[in-house]
Amino acid sequence: MAEHNESGRKAEELAANWLIEKGYELLAKNYRHGYAEIDLIFTYKKLLVFVEVKYRSGTGFGFAEEFVDYTKRKLILKAADQFIYENNWDLDIRFDIVGVYRNKSGDINFKHFEDAFY
Template sequence: MAQHNELGKKGEQLAIDFLIEKGYTIVERNYRYQKAEIDIIAQKEEVLAVIEVKTRSTDYFGNPEEFVNPKKIKLLTLAMDNYVTEKDVDVEVRFDIIAITKITADFKIEHIKDAFLFF
């Protein structure tokens, strides 16, 4: 497996561990609809959080969250619309980003709630 793929998988697992520690229940991983993939769907109380995980080995080229572009946002929204209809979900939906940056042997994790409000 390519090194960037391994880093991405590691980042998703770190994000899941982080969310569980913060009291979220993981509902789905890698939910796919057409060309879209939602990394994590997690629930805490009456909020269903759509989590896009961005992991980078350095912040030299920018922060991980800066790599979520309008096209990706549109795809995630489309996928989540389908998920809500398919599962007949009736809770608040929020779009978050978990940005992970590798710093030497450790990782910095930042959870940005309602991330798409800023795009």
């Protein structure tokens, strides 16, 4: 597996654990529908939360939220629609982005963008 793929998977695991510690309940990881994928799916306070995780080893090339473009959002929405249908979900939903950042000393920090798009 390429190094960036491994970093992305590790970031997803770190983000999932971080959100679980905040009270989120994990339903699915790497949910796929066609070409679309959702990194993490949670429930939180009667919400179904779809989470896109972005890893950055610094901010020199931009922040995590800047890398979820129109095309990526469209794919996430398509997969979310399918997940909602499959699970007969009829309550509110939310789309979040979690940025996972490694600073120069190797420490991991998180930035959570709730209701980032729709």
